[in-house]
Amino acid sequence: MKIGIIGSAGRMGQALVDAIAADGHTHAGGVDKDGDLAALIAASDVLVDFSSPHGLEASLDVCVAAGKPIVIGTTGLEERHHFLIDDAARDIAILQTGNTSLGVNMLAALVEQAARQLGADWDIEILEMHHRHKVDAPSGTALLLGEAAAKGRAVDLKEHSDRGRDGITGARKAGDIGFASLRGGSVAGDHTVIFASDNERIELVHRAENRSIFARGAVKAAAWLTRQTPGRYNMQEVLGL
Numbered sequence: 584m585k586i587g588i589i590g591s592a593g594r595m596g597q598a599l600v601d602a603i604a605a606d607g608h609t610h611a612g613g614v615d616k617d618g619d620l621a622a623l624i625a626a627s628d629v630l631v632d633f634s635s636p637h638g639l640e641a642s643l644d645v646c647v648a649a650g651k652p653i654v655i656g657t658t659g660l661e662e663r664h665h666f667l668i669d670d671a672a673r674d675i676a677i678l679q680t681g682n683t684s685l686g687v688n689m690l691a692a693l694v695e696q697a698a699r700q701l702g703a704d705w706d707i708e709i710l711e712m713h714h715r716h717k718v719d720a721p722s723g724t725a726l727l728l729g730e731a732a733a734k735g736r737a738v739d740l741k742e743h744s745d746r747g748r749d750g751i752t753g754a755r756k757a758g759d760i761g762f763a764s765l766r767g768g769s770v771a772g773d774h775t776v777i778f779a780s781d782n783e784r785i786e787l788v789h790r791a792e793n794r795s796i797f798a799r800g801a802v803k804a805a806a807w808l809t810r811q812t813p814g815r816y817n818m819q820e821v822l823g824l
């Protein structure tokens with residue numbers, strides 16, 4: 584399988600080069616901001632994007648024109664990016680996820696189950712810590728875990744999230760899913776989902792020790808995606824969770 588990388592000089596782009604070779608695939612090349620995207624896509628069977636939301640529209644357009652599938656790992660996406668992905672997924676296979684690792688997607692399944700079974704008197708808070716270079720918050724993973732909790736509770740996350748507290752905030756709103764972000768050092772990605780009730784607390788934690796787990800998952804997703812028909816997919820489908 585020939586895998587092309589969008590965001591190839593970045594931290595994830597570099598981790599992907601090793602993961603592609605380790606899995607017996609071919610690195611078809613890569614682009615960053617100023618690269619020749621059309622040439623890369625023509626040379627690849629599938630694309631993997633770990634860049635920035637800024638270039639997503641152009642990448643989707645070129646993938647659709649060439650009929651090539653794409654894995655989108657880039658985070659910091661806004662609602663309009665999700666509309667663009669839905670639109671492009673009518674023509675090509677697209678997998679978008681805030682986290683490609685097996686461990687985080689297993690955690691999401693556990694969070695959904697806990698949120699479904701615990702009563703509404705259990706407050707849900709999601710804490711994440713990442714390296715000092717990360718530019719978006721909350722992390723894509725924190726939002727993915729929030730979506731899992733909201734699904735378990737059968738509510739819409741957009742209507743039940745608190746994404747930052749500062750000053751006289753008032754008491755916690757019942758049913759909200761809270762988010763908190765820490766930044767520092769070289770942390771590859773730590774996530775804790777806290778279920779807090781009166782007199783007891785459950786904490787579900789995932790810690791990424793390095794980026795190889797994300798790269799390995801992205802390569803697995805890319806190979807899987809080449810066998811799918813047009814549509815929008817997620818990591819839980821790849822991993823059979």
Ligand SMILES: NC(=O)C1=CN([C@@H]2O[C@H](COP(=O)(O)OP(=O)(O)OC[C@H]3O[C@@H](n4cnc5c(N)ncnc54)[C@H](OP(=O)(O)O)[C@@H]3O)[C@@H](O)[C@H]2O)C=CC1
Pocket residue numbers: 589590591592593594595596614615616617633634635637638639655656657658659680681682683684723797
């Ligand atoms: N889903 C997941 O499992 C994971 C997701 N991520 C996400 O992946 C993204 C990248 O992370 P990371 O590698 O640490 O970031 P880096 O900043 O190290 O790398 C980003 C790379 O993308 C390039 N880039 C930026 N804008 C564009 C564009 N418009 N077109 C093409 N290339 C572009 C940059 O090039 P230039 O220098 O020219 O700007 C840079 O080389 C982030 O959104 C991060 O949150 C990270 C890890 C796991």
Ligand SMILES: O=C(O)C1=N[C@H](C(=O)O)C[C@H](O)C1
Pocket residue numbers: 658681682713717721722723724725771772773
């Ligand atoms: O920027 C990162 O580094 C990471 N980003 C993803 C996110 O926003 O959740 C995944 C991982 O935690 C590392």
